[in-house]
Every structure is written in C-alpha cells, then in structure tokens.
Amino acid sequence: MTTLASGIEIGRRALQAQQAALQVTGHNIANANTPGFSQRSVVLENVAGVSNGVGGGVDAVAVTRERDQFLDAQMRVEQQVLGRWQAMERALTGIESIFNEPAGAGSSEAGTIFNEPSGLGLSGSLSRFWNAWQDLANVPESGAARAAVRQEADFMVTTLHQLDTQLADLRGSLDGEVVAQVQEINEILDSLAAINGEIPRAGTDGGAADLLDHRDQLLENLSGRVDISVMEKDNGQVSVLLSGHNLIQSNQAVHLGVRAINQDGLATSRIFFADDGALVPVREGELRGLIEVRDLTIPDFQSRLDTIAASMVQEVNALHRTGTGPTGETGDFFDNAKTTASNIALDDRIIADLNNIAASADGNVGDNGIAIGISALRNDDSLGQLGGDTIEGFFFTLIGEVGARSKEAQTMADNHRLFTSQIENRRQSVQGVSLNDEAAQLVLFQRAYQAAARTVSIIDDLMEVTINL
Structure with missing residues (x-):
C-alpha cells in the first residue's frame, strides 16, 4: 500500500512539473515577438527517495531566463556611443539645413543642392554685394548704383542676422532637449528603483524573470541617454553609477536636476546631482551629443560668422571713411560699434542718404577709387582675422566644415547602428524564442504529461484491486 501511494505521489509531482513546463513554453511562444523578452526555461529537479532506493519523482523548482550578461553589458556600452552620435547626427543635420542655400534662387549662378553660390544665401549675398560695388565703380556718379549697393548690403546684413538667429534658436531647442532628457532619465531611475524593491519578493516562479526583462530594457534605454555603469547584486537588485555616483540605492532613486546659467547671452541648462x-560630467549618450553641439559646435560656427561680420565692418569702413560721396560727405559704411553677425548694421547716415555712400578717393565726382578698392576686397586674402583667406573663402570653409562634421556624425551613427545590430543578433541567439524549438518542447512535455497521467491511472486501478482483496 505504501509503495502504491508513493507511486501516486510521484505521478502527481510529474503532472505538476510537466504542467509548469507547458505553461512556460506557452509563455515563450506568446512572447516570441515581444521586444526585450528573454526565453524562459523550467528547472526540473529530481526528488530523492526516502527508502528502497526508489526516487521521489520530479519538481519544477524555478523558472530561469536565458541571458548573456556579457552581451548585455556590451550592448549598454554600445548604446551610449550610439546615443551620442545619433544626437549629433540630428543636431548637425539641423545646422546643415541652416547653411543650405536655395539652388539658383535669384542668381545668375546656378546653385547646387549643398551650399553653393545662390541668390538667397550668404554666399550669394556676398557675391552680389561685391558686384554692386563694381557696378558703382563703373558709374560712380549713379544714384541707382548707390541704391543697389545699399540694397545688397542690407540683404547681406539681414542674412547674417538670420543665420545667427537660426543657430541661436537651434541652441535653445537643443537646450530644451537636454531638459527633457533629464526628466526622462529621472522617470527611468524611478522605475528601476521600484523594480529593485520588487525583485527580492518576486521569488523564482517566473515573476522575477518578467521584472528582470523590464529592468534590462530600462537599463538599455538609460544607457542610450547617459554613460552609466551597472552592478548587479546577488539578490537581483542593481546599482546604477554615473561618474561614480550611485543613482539607485536599493529602492530609492537619486534624481538629476538642471539649473540655467547664462552663456553667450543664452540661458543654458547645466545638469547636477x-x-x-555636484555637476554631472556627461561623457557619452544622447545627453553628451546634445551638449557638445549646443556648447561647442554651434558657438564655434557663430564665432566664425562674427569673424566674417567683423572683417566686413573693419575692412569696408577703413576704405569708405577715406573717400567721399557725390556731395563731399565722408564716414563709415557700416556701424563701427556693431561687429557681430547678430548686430551688424549699416551706418545711420548710409540709411538716411544715398549720397553718403563714397565712391571717390580724391573728391572728384567721376572718381571711382573707393568703389574699386571695396570691390577688390572680394579677392583680398591678406585680411588679418581670416587666416589668409578671403571673406567668401572663409565662409566656404565654414560651410565645408559644417558638411564634413554632419557627414562624420552620420557615418559614425551608421557604424554604431551596425554594431548594435550585430550584438542584438548575438543576443537573440541566446535569449530569443525559436518557435520550432518551442513546438518540439511542447510535444515533449505533452507526452511526459500524458505518461504521468497514465501512470497515476494505472496505480489507482492497482490500489482499487488491492483494497477489494
């Protein structure tokens, strides 16, 4: 009787174990296309017998995840680098679009898709400004030629203003993205802290596996935003470090904050713990890319536009103030106190009266020495602030660098997208669900369940026979 009862117990354990295995297999199949899901496996353990050397059957003692921690760590590092380059790619594409000029718009010179002379961009306005002075040199007494000089100068000034404003607006937009990123990082940290608190209580029945999958997705998301390192404890909880600062302490999160400071007349956000x-030294991730373009790249390009504006004001005024207009007036052409791309302006006297535009070097109405001299600045590569380049050449160097940096960011982002894809493929070979394998497992567990049920039925029949003896 005792032996038959033991057989019933063995059968019961077998039914429960195979049922658990079938449930886990079904869970795997149901989540075959769920992002971040890790294949589950049931740990079956032999139950030792207590007498006669006969075993006690089988128990399903745990549900485990198929996961490679090395690949997870590698993916987090790669996500940090990818996040930085993707943020720079987006931002530099925005800068490139600012410097792109409409092809052939309003100009006799046909423009091309990328930053070639056209009528509406800075290169086109510079060209027409110099041409207007050459036209004035041809007819130095002409009021219409003077009007054209003022018109083209005003257009060039407006274009410089627009470029600087667009760059400043982009800086402001990137700063807004930095603030939004910090808010999202804090939300992720709160979620991670909550999961940290749940994991020790989740047990081994599969609940912990679901929590760990969610946790790993959050860590990967966080890695794309900022350069974190992760340390996992024996109980499944994690510590998240940023520059050695622990952001997750058990089930409590340490938030990041932002404070605005004035930089170049623009309020920009600094991140602190x-x-x-303490200020956060951000080295990788989307935050790094946004901050790098906001604080380094855009100010550099704005500074170069300022150099163009300052050179234009200095060199044109130096010649113009030595000449005279048709009625003997002298003075500056540009406002000498406004020498940046954001504030460059024509001198008030030029705005008020075309006769204040000087073309003559010797005071004679028909003389064109000043007009010729200013027109010749177009090809002057000895201007001190431009490093041996002409004003137009300096601008072309600038837009060439804009394109080169944008291309570099695109190439690096593409490379790291490929690297992350390769790592993900390797991870899926470990943690991904194979429907063919799961189908085979279903049949295996189904047969085992049926055999266990048959065993219980046979022992039940034997017990009935024994009782009726």
Missing part, C-alpha cells in the same frame, strides 16, 4: 548639487 540632486542629492549633493
């Missing part, structure tokens, strides 16, 4: 106020 909320618990001690």
Whole structure:
C-alpha cells in the first residue's frame, strides 16, 4: 500500500512539473515577438527517495531566463556611443539645413543642392554685394548704383542676422532637449528603483524573470541617454553609477536636476546631482551629443560668422571713411560699434542718404577709387582675422566644415547602428524564442504529461484491486 501511494505521489509531482513546463513554453511562444523578452526555461529537479532506493519523482523548482550578461553589458556600452552620435547626427543635420542655400534662387549662378553660390544665401549675398560695388565703380556718379549697393548690403546684413538667429534658436531647442532628457532619465531611475524593491519578493516562479526583462530594457534605454555603469547584486537588485555616483540605492532613486546659467547671452541648462548639487560630467549618450553641439559646435560656427561680420565692418569702413560721396560727405559704411553677425548694421547716415555712400578717393565726382578698392576686397586674402583667406573663402570653409562634421556624425551613427545590430543578433541567439524549438518542447512535455497521467491511472486501478482483496 505504501509503495502504491508513493507511486501516486510521484505521478502527481510529474503532472505538476510537466504542467509548469507547458505553461512556460506557452509563455515563450506568446512572447516570441515581444521586444526585450528573454526565453524562459523550467528547472526540473529530481526528488530523492526516502527508502528502497526508489526516487521521489520530479519538481519544477524555478523558472530561469536565458541571458548573456556579457552581451548585455556590451550592448549598454554600445548604446551610449550610439546615443551620442545619433544626437549629433540630428543636431548637425539641423545646422546643415541652416547653411543650405536655395539652388539658383535669384542668381545668375546656378546653385547646387549643398551650399553653393545662390541668390538667397550668404554666399550669394556676398557675391552680389561685391558686384554692386563694381557696378558703382563703373558709374560712380549713379544714384541707382548707390541704391543697389545699399540694397545688397542690407540683404547681406539681414542674412547674417538670420543665420545667427537660426543657430541661436537651434541652441535653445537643443537646450530644451537636454531638459527633457533629464526628466526622462529621472522617470527611468524611478522605475528601476521600484523594480529593485520588487525583485527580492518576486521569488523564482517566473515573476522575477518578467521584472528582470523590464529592468534590462530600462537599463538599455538609460544607457542610450547617459554613460552609466551597472552592478548587479546577488539578490537581483542593481546599482546604477554615473561618474561614480550611485543613482539607485536599493529602492530609492537619486534624481538629476538642471539649473540655467547664462552663456553667450543664452540661458543654458547645466545638469547636477540632486542629492549633493555636484555637476554631472556627461561623457557619452544622447545627453553628451546634445551638449557638445549646443556648447561647442554651434558657438564655434557663430564665432566664425562674427569673424566674417567683423572683417566686413573693419575692412569696408577703413576704405569708405577715406573717400567721399557725390556731395563731399565722408564716414563709415557700416556701424563701427556693431561687429557681430547678430548686430551688424549699416551706418545711420548710409540709411538716411544715398549720397553718403563714397565712391571717390580724391573728391572728384567721376572718381571711382573707393568703389574699386571695396570691390577688390572680394579677392583680398591678406585680411588679418581670416587666416589668409578671403571673406567668401572663409565662409566656404565654414560651410565645408559644417558638411564634413554632419557627414562624420552620420557615418559614425551608421557604424554604431551596425554594431548594435550585430550584438542584438548575438543576443537573440541566446535569449530569443525559436518557435520550432518551442513546438518540439511542447510535444515533449505533452507526452511526459500524458505518461504521468497514465501512470497515476494505472496505480489507482492497482490500489482499487488491492483494497477489494
């Protein structure tokens, strides 16, 4: 009787174990296309017998995830680099679009898709400004030629203003993205802290596996935003470090904060640790890319536009103030106190009266020495601030660098997208669900369940016979 009862118990354990295995297999199949899901496996353990050397059957003791921690760590590092280059790619594409000029618009010179002379961009306006002075040199007494000089100068000034404003607006937009990123990082940290609190209580029945999958997705998301390192404890909880600062302490999150400071007349956000106020040195991730373009790239390009504006004001005024207009007036052409791309302006006297535009070098109405001299600045590569380049050449160097940096960011982002794809393929070979394998497992567990049920039925029949003896 005792032996038959033991057989019933063995059968019961077998039914429960195979049922658990079938449930896990079904869970795998149901989540075959779920992002971040890790294949589950049931751990079956032999139950030792207590007498006669007969075993006690089988128990399903745990549900485990198929996961490669090395590949997970490698993916997090790669996501940090990818996040940085993708952010720079987007931002530099925005800068490139600012410097792109409409092909052939309003100009006799046909433009091309990328930054070639056209009528509406800065290169086109510079060209027409110099041409207007050459036209004035041809007819130095002409009021219409003077009007054209003022018109083209005003257009060039407006174009410089627009370029600087667009770059400043982009800086402001990137700063807004930095603030939004910090808010999203804090939300992720809160979620990770909550999961940290749940994991020790989740047990081994599969609940912990679902939590760990969610946790790993959050860590990967966080890695794309900022350069974190992760340390996992024996109980499944994680510590998340940023520049050695622990952002997750058990089930408590340390937030990041932002404070605005004035930089180049623009309020920009600096990131700090909320618990001690120390500034966060961001080295990788989307945050790094946004900050790098906001604080380094755009100010560099704005500074170069300022150099163009300052050179234009200095060189044109130096010649113009030595000449005279048709009625003997002298003075500056540009406002000498406004020498940046954001504020360059014509001198008030030029705006007020065309006769204040000087073409003559010797005071004679028909003389064109000043007009010729200013027109010749177009090809002057000895201007001090431009490093041996002409004003137009300096601008072409600038837009060439804009294109080169944008191309570099695109290439690097493409490379790291490929690297992350390769790592993900390797991870899927470990943690991904194979429907063919799961189908085979279903049949295996189904047969085992049926055999266990048959065993219980046979032992039940034997027990009935024994009882009726």
